[in-house]
Amino acid sequence: MFRDLSQPISSGIQTYPGDPPVDVSPAATVDDDGYRVSALACGSHSGTHVDAPSHTEPAGSSLDEHDVGRFVFDARVVDCTGREPRTPIGPDALPGDDAGDLLVVRTGWDAHWGTDRYLDHPYLTPEAADRCVRAGWSVGVDALNPDPTPSPNAIDDEPSGFPTHARLLGAERFILENLTNLAGLDRFRLYAFPLPIEDADGSPVRAVAAVSPS
Amino acid sequence: MFRDLSQPISSGIQTYPGDPPVDVSPAATVDDDGYRVSALACGSHSGTHVDAPSHTEPAGSSLDEHDVGRFVFDARVVDCTGREPRTPIGPDALPGDDAGDLLVVRTGWDAHWGTDRYLDHPYLTPEAADRCVRAGWSVGVDALNPDPTPSPNAIDDEPSGFPTHARLLGAERFILENLTNLAGLDRFRLYAFPLPIEDADGSPVRAVAAVSPS
Numbered sequence: 001m002f003r004d005l006s007q008p009i010s011s012g013i014q015t016y017p018g019d020p021p022v023d024v025s026p027a028a029t030v031d032d033d034g035y036r037v038s039a040l041a042c043g044s045h046s047g048t049h050v051d052a053p054s055h056t057e058p059a060g061s062s063l064d065e066h067d068v069g070r071f072v073f074d075a076r077v078v079d080c081t082g083r084e085p086r087t088p089i090g091p092d093a094l095p096g097d098d099a100g101d102l103l104v105v106r107t108g109w110d111a112h113w114g115t116d117r118y119l120d121h122p123y124l125t126p127e128a129a130d131r132c133v134r135a136g137w138s139v140g141v142d143a144l145n146p147d148p149t150p151s152p153n154a155i156d157d158e159p160s161g162f163p164t165h166a167r168l169l170g171a172e173r174f175i176l177e178n179l180t181n182l183a184g185l186d187r188f189r190l191y192a193f194p195l196p197i198e199d200a201d202g203s204p205v206r207a208v209a210a211v212s213p214s
Numbered sequence: 215m216f217r218d219l220s221q222p223i224s225s226g227i228q229t230y231p232g233d234p235p236v237d238v239s240p241a242a243t244v245d246d247d248g249y250r251v252s253a254l255a256c257g258s259h260s261g262t263h264v265d266a267p268s269h270t271e272p273a274g275s276s277l278d279e280h281d282v283g284r285f286v287f288d289a290r291v292v293d294c295t296g297r298e299p300r301t302p303i304g305p306d307a308l309p310g311d312d313a314g315d316l317l318v319v320r321t322g323w324d325a326h327w328g329t330d331r332y333l334d335h336p337y338l339t340p341e342a343a344d345r346c347v348r349a350g351w352s353v354g355v356d357a358l359n360p361d362p363t364p365s366p367n368a369i370d371d372e373p374s375g376f377p378t379h380a381r382l383l384g385a386e387r388f389i390l391e392n393l394t395n396l397a398g399l400d401r402f403r404l405y406a407f408p409l410p411i412e413d414a415d416g417s418p419v420r421a422v423a424a425v426s427p428s
Contacts (some may be wrong), residue, residue, distance in 0.1 A: 002283035010412040020241050020253040024411060027234050027257055034375060035270045037257050043241055044252040056249050068422050069216035083224040130295040149331060163388060176378050178398040193404060193420035194322070196261070198224040206407035 004189070005179045005207040006048040007113055014114050017150055019043040025175035032194040043204040046059075050194050051175040055175055055201045056165045061172060063200040068193060071174075073138065075190035075209070084118035086148060086155055091131040102176070102190060103132055110180035118144060119151035126159065131166035133177035139168055140176035140190070181208055218263040219393045219404070219421040221327055229326050230365055233257040258416040264408050265389040269415045270379045273424075275386060276412040282407060287316035287352065289395055289404035289423070296321035299334035300362060300369055305345040316390070316404060317346055318354040324394035331364035332358060334394075340373065343381035353382055354390035354404070393421055 005206065007013070011023045020043035028037040045051065050071070053060025076099060080089050089105060109121040121143035124132075129146070132139050139146055147164045168175055176192055189210040194203030221227070225237045231284035232259035242251040259265065263289055267274025285378040294303050303319060323335040338346075343360070346353050347400070350424060353360055361378045362368065391404055408417030 006410045008410045008412050017371040024350040031274050037259055039257045058244050068218040195418055196222045198222050204409055
């Protein structure tokens with residue numbers, strides 16, 4: 001059994017502020033051409049996607065430097081739902097053991113996808129990122145960003161920039177963003193194959209969980 | 215163990231004649247923005263990709279109408295290598311039993327990817343398509359198209375248009391095009407998850423085989 005953990009892609013979907021807009025438009029039609037083809041324009045970090053180390057680290061690897069099997073993860077979920085907007089998630093909220101190779105931090109913020117509130121997600125502190133690195137985990141979130149995202153609601157003592165990205169990507173881990181549909185998942189195999197883009201700093205993915213039949 | 219069956223994506227890669235060009239260009243840089251993002255423009259049938267029934271059939275389904283598990287295939291390979299350019303592959307060349315749910319027709323034409331010769335691949339006859347429909351197979355090819363592709367080398371008695379597409383997609387099967395790296399594969403689990411594009415007539419995929427360690 002497989003479960004889709006991906007946000008849908010269509011024209012005008014929410015992106016990280018300033019990222020290329022997403023557009024899907026007709027390029028050929030059955031009536032005019034005998035077949036239908038669409039033109040897709042998007043950023044490499046559109047929708048549910050994977051960040052390469054090169055996203056923030058000049059010496060970081062690109063996605064296509066990795067064997068495709070690296071994108072089949074032994075994933076586990078930690079429940080961090082019920083938090084206030086723009087609150088930090090520290091290392092104490094994370095599992096105490098090191099099992100798995102990807103930690104999915106479930107914030108519940110996917111419920112706000114497509115609204116301004118989606119920008120005001122909880123975030124991982126740099127110390128939480130350090131804990132993930134020590135555990136050997138890549139990180140997934142059901143939010144736009146494991147660092148705070150700029151918004152009119154930003155607060156004074158937030159970290160700025162990408163310290164959590166830098167710790168994870170600097171350690172050659174991957175980050176999955178904009179996951180959804182995590183309810184009831186605990187530990188599972190996660191498929192998140194990037195498109196085979198050359199020198200990719202990131203790629204949209206179809207994130208899919210293999211789950212046991214209930 | 216996993217094996218990548220996908221052609222790489224970069225600016226200017228070969229497409230079906232007339233399809234939108236593929237372009238990958240910088241949209242943000244670490245130096246200027248603190249992070250690197252690329253802008254991707256492509257057609258829905260760029261690179262290694264999956265065709266939805268709606269690609270040629272006005273009443274056909276789009277990819278997002280299907281459960282994501284439909285894109286995990288019980289695939290088998292039939293060896294049709296060694297053929298002359300633009301030659302037909304008929305039903306006699308296909309397996310006699312109906313095992314599997316996706317038949318990968320290996321032509322060897324992936325060796326010509328990126329050259330004019332890539333347009334002159336062997337093709338499946340409509341009768342071969344009928345055989346696939348009766349067997350319950352979707353179809354994959356290591357070529358641009360299971361129908362003949364227009365080229366200066368087209369010959370007089372070739373079928374024109376998309377009769378093989380129409381038979382397969384009209385029966386609500388999927389078609390995978392531009393596969394590569396098939397040598398030595400026989401029967402295997404094939405992952406070909408499309409991007410979650412709304413009303414998708416097709417999508418680039420990372421096609422991945424699960425293979426036993428040798």
